[in-house]
Amino acid sequence: MKIEISLPSWLLADVAALDEEQSWAAGEERMAWVLSLARRNIEEESGGPFAAAVFEKESGRLVAAGVNRVIPAYTSIAHAETVALALAQQKLKTHDLAAAGLPAMELVASAQPCIQCFGNTWWSGVKGLVIGARADDVESIVGFHEGPLPDGWPDLLENRPEPLPNVSVTRDLLREEARAVLALYRDSGGMVYNAGGE
Numbered sequence: 497m498k499i500e501i502s503l504p505s506w507l508l509a510d511v512a513a514l515d516e517e518q519s520w521a522a523g524e525e526r527m528a529w530v531l532s533l534a535r536r537n538i539e540e541e542s543g544g545p546f547a548a549a550v551f552e553k554e555s556g557r558l559v560a561a562g563v564n565r566v567i568p569a570y571t572s573i574a575h576a577e578t579v580a581l582a583l584a585q586q587k588l589k590t591h592d593l594a595a596a597g598l599p600a601m602e603l604v605a606s607a608q609p610c611i612q613c614f615g616n617t618w619w620s621g622v623k624g625l626v627i628g629a630r631a632d633d634v635e636s637i638v639g640f641h642e643g644p645l646p647d648g649w650p651d652l653l654e655n656r657p658e659p660l661p662n663v664s665v666t667r668d669l670l671r672e673e674a675r676a677v678l679a680l681y682r683d684s685g686g687m688v689y690n691a692g693g694e
């Protein structure tokens with residue numbers, strides 16, 4: 497038995513065509529690319545309207561990218577952030593992206609992490625979280641449920657108990673563009689795959 501979540505072939509081809517040493521500028525350049533992946537995932541009908549990527553925070557090198565694969569992979573865990581984090585960890589052969597010797601890592605996500613992805617971000621070892629759309633956008637535009645996050649969750653990430661590394665949080669980066677991706681999914685009749693079938 498094993499758990500299998502694969503990336504769509506278009507994304508494998510896109511990533512394979514990149515220069516591994518490319519330095520992605522912090523902020524909008526990284527987010528714009530992630531949003532382009534979310535949009536492509538809709539257009540290719542290869543999953544939900546979300547994408548995420550792990551970058552080395554300072555060098556800007558891409559470690560791993562993921563898109564939502566809940567429906568094609570038959571698992572509710574296949575959210576974009578979770579896929580990107582797991583691929584980054586398996587590529588680096590460690591469960592801990594804050595392990596000694598590794599550069600600081602950043603998760604760039606097209607939308608705010610849900611209850612699951614907040615937990616996975618917490619445990620992943622990333623030291624930065626950059627978000628496009630807010631959970632309110634995801635819920636109001638598409639109708640997904642995001643689950644409850646703790647009050648003050650950005651502060652909880654930014655001020656974690658020792659010895660956990662703090663996670664800087666940047667919100668609303670290219671938020672309007674991120675909202676447009678969600679609207680495209682709604683307008684193209686994308687499936688809302690909340691548990692319970694609502």
Ligand SMILES: [Zn+2]
Pocket residue numbers: 575576577609610611612613614
């Ligand atoms: Zn999630």
